[in-house]
Each structure stands twice: as structure tokens, then as C-alpha cells.
Amino acid sequence: MDNLPSASATDSRNTQETLQSIDDWQVLSPIAILYFTASVFKHLFGNLIYLIPALAVSYKSVLEHPFIWLPSILVAFALLTLFAFLSFKVYRYRLTEDNIEIRSGIFSKKYLNLPFSRVQNVKIEQPLYYRLTGHACLQLDTAGSAKNEAKLVAIKLAFAQQLKTRIQSQVQNNTIETNQKNTCANGKEQPGQSADSAVTKETLLNTRKLSDLVIHGITSNRIWILLGGLAPFYDNIFDSVGEGLTTLGIDFTELFSLQTHSLLEVGLFALSLTMLVMLVLVSFSVIGAIISFYGYTLSKLDDKYIRRSGLFTKHEVSMGLSRLQMIVQKQDWLDVLLKRINLQFEQNNSFGKNHSLSATSSKIIVPSIKPHECQALIDDAYPQNALNALVSSNGFEPISKRFILRNIVFVLMPGWLIITSSTMMHGKLTISALVSMLFIGLCGFVVLRWKRWGVARDENFVYLRKGLIGVDYYCFPTYKLQQTQFKQNLLMKKRQLATVKFVLASGSLTVPMITEKLAYELIDQGLYKVESCQKSWM
Amino acid sequence: MLENTFTNPPIPIEQLPTILTLDEQSLSEQYAPLNRFINLGFTLLVCLLGITLYFQPFVNLPKGLLNSLPFFIWAAAILGFLFTWLSYARDLVRSYALRELDLHYTSGLFFRTVVSQPITRIQHIELKRGPIERKVGLATLQVFSAGGEMHTFQIPGLPVDTAQQLRQFILQHKDVIKHG
Numbered sequence: 001m002d003n004l005p006s007a008s009a010t011d012s013r014n015t016q017e018t019l020q021s022i023d024d025w026q027v028l029s030p031i032a033i034l035y036f037t038a039s040v041f042k043h044l045f046g047n048l049i050y051l052i053p054a055l056a057v058s059y060k061s062v063l064e065h066p067f068i069w070l071p072s073i074l075v076a077f078a079l080l081t082l083f084a085f086l087s088f089k090v091y092r093y094r095l096t097e098d099n100i101e102i103r104s105g106i107f108s109k110k111y112l113n114l115p116f117s118r119v120q121n122v123k124i125e126q127p128l129y130y131r132l133t134g135h136a137c138l139q140l141d142t143a144g145s146a147k148n149e150a151k152l153v154a155i156k157l158a159f160a161q162q163l164k165t166r167i168q169s170q171v172q173n174n175t176i177e178t179n180q181k182n183t184c185a186n187g188k189e190q191p192g193q194s195a196d197s198a199v200t201k202e203t204l205l206n207t208r209k210l211s212d213l214v215i216h217g218i219t220s221n222r223i224w225i226l227l228g229g230l231a232p233f234y235d236n237i238f239d240s241v242g243e244g245l246t247t248l249g250i251d252f253t254e255l256f257s258l259q260t261h262s263l264l265e266v267g268l269f270a271l272s273l274t275m276l277v278m279l280v281l282v283s284f285s286v287i288g289a290i291i292s293f294y295g296y297t298l299s300k301l302d303d304k305y306i307r308r309s310g311l312f313t314k315h316e317v318s319m320g321l322s323r324l325q326m327i328v329q330k331q332d333w334l335d336v337l338l339k340r341i342n343l344q345f346e347q348n349n350s351f352g353k354n355h356s357l358s359a360t361s362s363k364i365i366v367p368s369i370k371p372h373e374c375q376a377l378i379d380d381a382y383p384q385n386a387l388n389a390l391v392s393s394n395g396f397e398p399i400s401k402r403f404i405l406r407n408i409v410f411v412l413m414p415g416w417l418i419i420t421s422s423t424m425m426h427g428k429l430t431i432s433a434l435v436s437m438l439f440i441g442l443c444g445f446v447v448l449r450w451k452r453w454g455v456a457r458d459e460n461f462v463y464l465r466k467g468l469i470g471v472d473y474y475c476f477p478t479y480k481l482q483q484t485q486f487k488q489n490l491l492m493k494k495r496q497l498a499t500v501k502f503v504l505a506s507g508s509l510t511v512p513m514i515t516e517k518l519a520y521e522l523i524d525q526g527l528y529k530v531e532s533c534q535k536s537w538m
Numbered sequence: 539m540l541e542n543t544f545t546n547p548p549i550p551i552e553q554l555p556t557i558l559t560l561d562e563q564s565l566s567e568q569y570a571p572l573n574r575f576i577n578l579g580f581t582l583l584v585c586l587l588g589i590t591l592y593f594q595p596f597v598n599l600p601k602g603l604l605n606s607l608p609f610f611i612w613a614a615a616i617l618g619f620l621f622t623w624l625s626y627a628r629d630l631v632r633s634y635a636l637r638e639l640d641l642h643y644t645s646g647l648f649f650r651t652v653v654s655q656p657i658t659r660i661q662h663i664e665l666k667r668g669p670i671e672r673k674v675g676l677a678t679l680q681v682f683s684a685g686g687e688m689h690t691f692q693i694p695g696l697p698v699d700t701a702q703q704l705r706q707f708i709l710q711h712k713d714v715i716k717h718g
Contacts, residue, residue, distance in 0.1 A: 348684060482659045482685035486557065486652040493650070503685035523654060524554045530656045531639040531713075537659065537684065 025092040025103070032091065032154035034129050035137070036084035044080070093152055095163075098170060100140070102150055114150050116170040118142055120323065120348065120538075124160050124316040131314075136160045140167070168304065168318070202306070205380065206366055206373060208296035216293065216342075216368035217286030219334040293367055300380070305345060307364045319364055323347045323538060325506035326476040327378055329387070333469040340368040343377060346506035348538070363506075378475070385461050387475050396454025396465050400497050400513040403453065407446045412439060455511045457522065460529075462502065464509055478529040480504055480537050486523055488516070502526070505537060557652055560635035560642055568674055569695025570629035574622055576670065581618025585611055634693045636704065639713070641681065643693050655691040658713035659683045663705050667698075677701035681708070 063069075083106070092103040099115040121141035130136060138152040138160045152160070208216075294311035303321040308314065328344040335341060345364040366377060375388050390396060416439040423432040445468060454465040457478070464474040485501035492498060498519035502509045511522075588611040592604070599607075628647045635642040640656045664680040671677060677698045681691040696704070708714060 481656070482683040483656075483689055483691060484654045486654070487649065488651075489649045503683070503689045505684035505686075508685065508689065520556055520558055521551055524556045525551060527557070527640055527654055527656055528549070528554050531658060534658070534713075 025094050028088060028091055028093075028154045029133070029135060029156075030088065031130065031133050031135050033084050033088045035127065035153050036087040037081060038127065038129070040080050040084055040087075091153065100150060100152075102152070112150050114140060114142065116167045119167050122164045122167055122318055124157075124164065124314075126157065126310075126314040126316075128312040130154070134158075138163060164318070168320075202299050202301040204297060204299045205305075205377060206296075206298040206369065208293060208309075208367060208369075210290070210294075212368050213289045213293050213296070214286050215338060215340060217289035218282055219332055219338065219340065219368065220285060220289065220342075289367065296367070298364070298366055298377075305364055305381075317364060319345065319347055321381060322536070324381060325480050325504050325537070326474060327381060327385075327387075329374060329378070329473040329475075331467070331470045331472065335368070336470055339371060341371060341374045342367055343369060343374050345381065348505040382461070382475070382477065385475055386458055387461075387463055387473060390456050390463055391473065396456045396463070397514070397518065399450065399453040399455070399511065400495070400515070401450070402495060402497060403450045403513040404446055406513070407449075408443050412442050412446070453512070455514060455518075455522070457525070462522070462526070464511060474509055476502075476504055476509075478526050479533045479535050481526050481530050482537065484523045484526055486519060488519075555637065557642060557654055560637075560644070560652075562633040562635050562644060564633050565629075565693070565695035566676055566697045566700075569632075569676060570626055572670070572674060572676070572695075573629050574626045577618070577622040577625060581615065581622060584614050584618065588614065629695070632695070634696075636707070641691065641693075641704075641708075643691060653691055655681055655683060656713075657708055657711050659685075660708060660714055663708055665701055665705055679704055 086106050087104070090104060090106055090109075094101045098117065099113060101114075102110075102112045104110050104112075119140045119142060121139075123139040123141070125137040125139060126135075127137070134157050135154045136157040138155060140150040140152075142150075152163075155163075291311045293309045295314075296309040297307070299306050299308075301318075304318050305321070305324075306316065306318040308316045324345050324347055326346045328346060330342040330344065331340070332342075343366040345366075347363060366374075369377070378385060378387060416435060419435050420432040423429075423435065449466075449468050452465060452467040452471055456463040456465075460477055460479075461475055462478055466472055466474075481502060482505055483503035485503070487499040487501065488497070492513070493516075496516040497513050498516045499510060499512045500514065500519045500522050502511075511519075514522075588607060591599070592607050592611070624647070628645070631647060632643075632645045634644070639658070640654055642655070643653045645651055661682045661684055664682070666678040666680055667676070675698050676694075677696050678692060678694045679696055679701050683689065683691065693701075693704075
């Protein structure tokens with residue numbers, strides 16, 4: 001650490017010199033090599049998943065020839081290290097008064113010039129291996145594509161923080177300028193921040209305790225993703241587990257054989273086994289939640305929300321209130337039982353596409369909070385919203401009952417009829433009985449789904465409720481709409497029903513089978529709001 | 539300064555401009571026949587290929603394929619003609635409408651869809667012209683918003699002049715100039 005060359009020295013000089021513009025190109029600190037190695041590995045392992053089935057089939061024959069795979073792995077390692085070193089060598093950045101330039105790339109050279117005023121989002125990321133030296137990654141998102149993001153790979157944390165404040169103050173000045181020109185009717189986000197707003201203290205809105213994260217781990221279904229990923233190995237896993245148990249003196253076939261045990265015993269075995277598997281899976285999920293949300297804090301600085309979390313890699317995501325597109329309040333069935341809510345602040349997702357993982361995505365998630373905390377946060381973001389009143393008074397307008405009819409008659413019924421009639425013809429009555437039970441169950445789900453659907457609006461917001469057993473609420477300011485779609489087929493026209501699709505920068509929302517009149521009103525009012533209110537959606 | 543000119547009278551919902559009564563413009567008269575011509579041509583091409591494959595003396599095809607080939611050709615022909623007919627009918631009912639502050643595109647034979655795009659939310663515009671469109675002087679207007687590529691608003695089959703006028707109108711629109 002002590003023998004870091006000039007680069008880190010310039011970094012620290014910069015932190016002292018209050019960010020003078022640097023005219024010459026800067027080199028990163030050598031610690032960045034670690035970062036490049038890690039990212040190459042991450043990329044490689046991401047692609048390796050496709051190779052795993054092939055390896056799984058042929059791993060025995062591969063293992064028999066160590067003189068082939070050992071050197072090849074070594075060569076691969078050497079190449080990767082060389083690649084990381086070269087990436088570090090060619091990486092240069094330069095900061096001027098109001099923009100940032102980055103040159104990178106070994107084979108395909110990349111030159112990026114980004115004015116600070118175009119920055120959407122500033123993220124600070126601190127991987128585990130940067131913590132010893134106090135470095136961090138600063139990621140700048142633009143409204144363009146995900147590929148065009150700028151990332152300063154290894155700079156001092158304090159410098160990163162300073163740079164962040166500077167960029168954000170520049171962005172803010174811009175928004176104030178545009179806001180002052182606006183003659184918008186509902187001044188909800190006051191453009192009244194004066195120049196001294198930069199000195200305002202950061203206020204802490206929410207923290208998550210370890211117990212909250214455990215609850216989040218249990219209730220979130222992230223485990224099914226893991227199960228899906230493991231699918232190709234089920235056979236191997238079960239075989240090896242079976243073999244292992246046999247050597248321990250436990251024989252599965254005997255254990256589950258109905259000839260030696262009573263039905264009750266076998267049932268109990270199966271139950272305890274599933275419980276055991278579930279326990280392991282749930283603990284995985286809990287660990288995942290802790291890794292991504294450890295030390296969670298949500299704070300507010302002026303009109304910016306800042307989320308910090310992470311056990312190994314610390315993430316810091318900040319988002320201006322004006323960037324917020326939609327508030328989503330999600331409750332799975334377990335959340336309903338435990339009375340917990342996952343709150344999401346969604347923003348423009350054009351740069352969030354590649355990060356589906358909750359810790360890295362640019363939307364702000366508040367995991368497993370209690371209802372009153374959730375309400376406080378929503379009211380803080382949108383003081384005029386009436387979501388809570390709507391929820392408690394059940395003020396949502398239901399969708400047409402024909403939704404049930406349509407889904408049962410046109411979607412479920414044909415499949416059920418075909419399967420039952422064909423199984424009946426072949427005399428397999430048990431199968432047709434099972435299918436019929438499934439059919440009835442699905443019909444029940446359709447009814448539940450219908451029951452959850454609901455839409456409401458007031459002067460400034462549109463609210464949506466949907467779900468199956470759990471329930472999700474969506475709330476967005478009407479002027480954030482990007483596009484509307486009115487859909488109607490001939491049958492719906494006859495019944496004067498229609499489907500409305502709201503397109504927002506954070507994604508689209510569909511409300512099926514509402515009355516034609518309501519649909520037209522929603523769209524007309526939405527368009528009116530967007531066009532009469534000169535407020536920018538960003 | 540602003541307060542003097544600023545008024546904000548309440549507007550009842552009934553008085554809002556509604557998309558129910560749009561002044562719908564039809565697409566170019568060439569558009570539907572052109573599409574029909576292309577679809578028919580493609581169907582014929584597929585059938586011709588199948589027929590040449592059936593009668594050609596150079597390669598010995600497997601028995602099963604040779605027997606089922608006429609069936610496939612017939613199927614392709616019937617499906618192709620059905621598709622051509624349907625898409626022709628569908629092309630005829632497509633229309634667009636331009637209001638002072640937004641663009642609308644209506645389409646669909648059985649499933650009617652009206653897509654409305656406020657001009658103030660437009661990010662950029664593209665005029666697309668393939669080789670055939672260039673030949674007959676048509677253009678497709680694509681309008682991108684922040685709603686993502688999935689929700690690109692597009693009007694196909696516009697005469698080039700109209701498309702360019704539309705583009706010019708949008709580019710010079712006060713909302714775009716202000717927010718673009």
C-alpha cells in the first residue's frame with residue numbers, strides 16, 4: 001500500500017485541492033488491476049454457465065488427463081491477468097470543469113465524453129478488496145443506453161464523494177433553471193432550493209436491522225432462481241446424495257417402500273425431508289438478503305434519496321426525487337401474513353436492464369418494512385398522494401367480472417377439455433380427475449386475481465392494485481406518463497369494456513377490462529395532464 | 539411576472555379533448571396494395587420453391603418428404619393467401635391522427651388499439667425507408683419516448699412528404715424545443 005505510485009498521490013492531492021479541473025490525463029491506482037481481474041472473472045463465469053452441462057457430462061474423461069487441463073487452466077489464468085493488467089494500463093481519465101472523459105479498451109478503443117449535466121444517476125460501489133486501501137468505483141449513468149455508462153474504476157473514496165456532490169449540484173442547478181421556466185399547475189416539487197442547499201444535512205429516513213433482513217430473506221422468492229439454475233444437476237445431486245446416504249446406512253428405497261413401512265411413516269419421512277430441504281434453501285435466501293442489504297440505510301439529502309447497503313461490496317445509489325417515476329408497494333403472501341412490505345422507488349430503467357440483482361439495480365428498494373414506515377416514506381416522496389386512504393377505504397374501482405369469464409372460458413377451459421376428454425377416452429380416470437382438480441384450483445386463482453385488480457385516480461396520481469394472494473400497489477404521478485394505449489377487441493366493444501396500458505419511463509402498467517368510459521377518461525385525463533403541465537418527466 | 543398571465547380554470551372531465559373523436563387520417567393509398575403485393579409474392583415464391591423441389595431431377599429426396607411435400611405446398615399456399623387477405627384488411631383500417639399536442643395511431647381488425655404519444659415526451663424521431671418503400675415513395679415514421687424500445691410509436695405507410703412534414707412539425711414543436 002505504501003508504494004503506490006503517483007496516481008494515488010494525485011488523487012489525494014485532488015481531494016485537498018477541492019477539485020480543481022485536471023487538464024492532463026490521469027492514471028488509475030494499481031489497485032484497479034484487482035478490479036479488472038474480478039470483472040473479467042465475473043464476465044467469464046457468467047458465460048461459463050452455458051458450458052456447465054457439457055462439463056458435467058464429460059468431467060470424468062477430462063479429469064483423466066491432468067497434463068491437458070492443468071496447463072490450459074494455468075495459461076488461461078496468465079492470459080486473464082495479462083488482460084487485466086493491460087486494461088489497467090490503457091485506462092485514462094480526465095476531469096474538466098463540467099465534464100468527464102474516459103479512454104479505455106485494449107483492442108476496441110473507447111473514448112467517452114460525458115457532460116456532468118447529462119448524468120442521471122451517481123453510484124458509488126466499494127468492493128471488499130478496495131476497502132483496505134480506501135478506494136471506490138464511481139459509476140455515472142446517463143439516460144441513454146446501458147452501454148454508455150461511465151465508470152471511474154479506482155479512485156479514493158473521499159474523492160469519489162466530492163465528485164459526486166459536484167456532479168449532483170450541477171445537475172440540480174440545471175433542474176432548477178428548467179423548473180423556474182415552468183408554469184406548471186401543481187407545484188409539488190418546489191424548485192425553491194437556493195444555492196446554499198448544498199450545505200443541508202443528510203437526514204436518515206430508514207435503516208434495516210439484521211432481523212428485518214432475515215425476514216426479507218425468508219419472504220423473498222429469490223430461492224426459486226437458484227433452484228432453476230441447479231436444474232441440470234438434479235439427477236447428479238440426487239444420485240450422489242443417495243449414494244452418500246447408502247454408505248451411511250440409510251437406504252432410500254427401503255425408507256420409502258410401502259411394503260416395509262406404513263403410509264404414515266413414509267409420509268412423515270417425506271415431510272421431514274422436504275422441511276430439511278426447505279430449511280437449507282431458505283437459509284440460502286437469507287444469506288443472499290444479508291449479503292446485498294447488510295447495513296442498509298436510506299437517507300435524504302435535499303431532494304435526493306441515497307441508499308447504502310452491502311456486506312462485501314458496498315453500494316451507494318442516489319436518486320433525485322424528480323427522477324422518481326413510480327412507487328411500488330409489494331407484498332407477497334408471506335409478507336401479508338407477517339405484515340411486511342417491500343417498497344420500491346422506480347426510476348428510468350433504460351440503464352438498469354443489465355442489473356436485475358436487487359443490490360446493484362438503480363431502483364431503490366426498501367426491504368421488508370412495516371406498514372407505518374412504508375407510509376411515512378411514500379408520504380415523504382409524494383406528500384399529496386392518497387394511497388393509504390385508498391387502501392384503507394378500499395377506494396379502488398374493480399375491473400369487470402368478465403375478466404373471470406374470459407380467462408376461464410377462453411384460456412383455461414380449452415386445455416382442460418382437451419386433456420380430460422383424451423384421458424377419459426384412454427380410461428385414465430385418475431389423471432383426468434387430477435387435471436380437473438388443477439383446473440378448479442386455477443379457476444380459483446383467476447377469481448382471486450380479479451379480486452385484486454383495481455384502479456383509482458385523483459387529481460395528480462393514478463393508483464393501481466394487483467396481485468394474486470399477495471397484493472401490490474402502484475402509484476405514479478399522472479404527468480410522468482410517456483405514452484398511453486387503448487385496447488379493445490370486438491367482444492369487449494360489445495360489452496363496452498377496454499384495456500388501458502400506461503407506458504412510463506420505468507416500465508408499463510396494464511389495467512385490463514375496465515369500462516370503456518373509465519378507460520377514455522383515464523387516457524384523456526392523462527394526456528391532458530402531461531400536455532398542460534409543462535413539467536419534465538426527468 | 540408569471541402570476542399576471544397565469545390562469546388555471548378547472549376543466550370538467552367531459553370537456554377534455556377525448557381520443558374517442560379523433561380526426562383520423564388514413565395512410566397512403568399505396569400502402570395496403572403494396573403490402574398485399576409483397577405478401578402474395580412471398581407466398582408464391584415459397585410455393586414455387588416447393589414445386590421446383592418436388593419436380594427437380596437432380597437430388598433424390600427421401601420418400602417421406604416427397605410424399606408429404608404437396609401437402610406442405612398446399613398448406614403454405616392456403617395459409618399465405620389467408621394471411622395476405624387478413625393483413626390487407628388490417629392495413630386498410632390503420633390510421634393516424636395529429637392533434638396540436640399529441641400523435642395517435644389506430645390499428646387492429648379484431649383487437650383495436652389506439653396508441654397516444656404526447657409530443658412533449660418525444661426523445662427522438664426516425665424516418666425509416668426500406669428499398670421497396672424508397673421505390674414507391676413511402677416512409678415509416680418512428681417516434682421514441684423514454685418508455686423504451688418496446689413502446690416505440692410508429693406510423694407505417696406514410697407518403698414521404700407527409701412523413702417529412704410530420705417530422706418537421708414535431709421537431710419545431712414548442713414542447714420538444716423546450717424539453718428535448
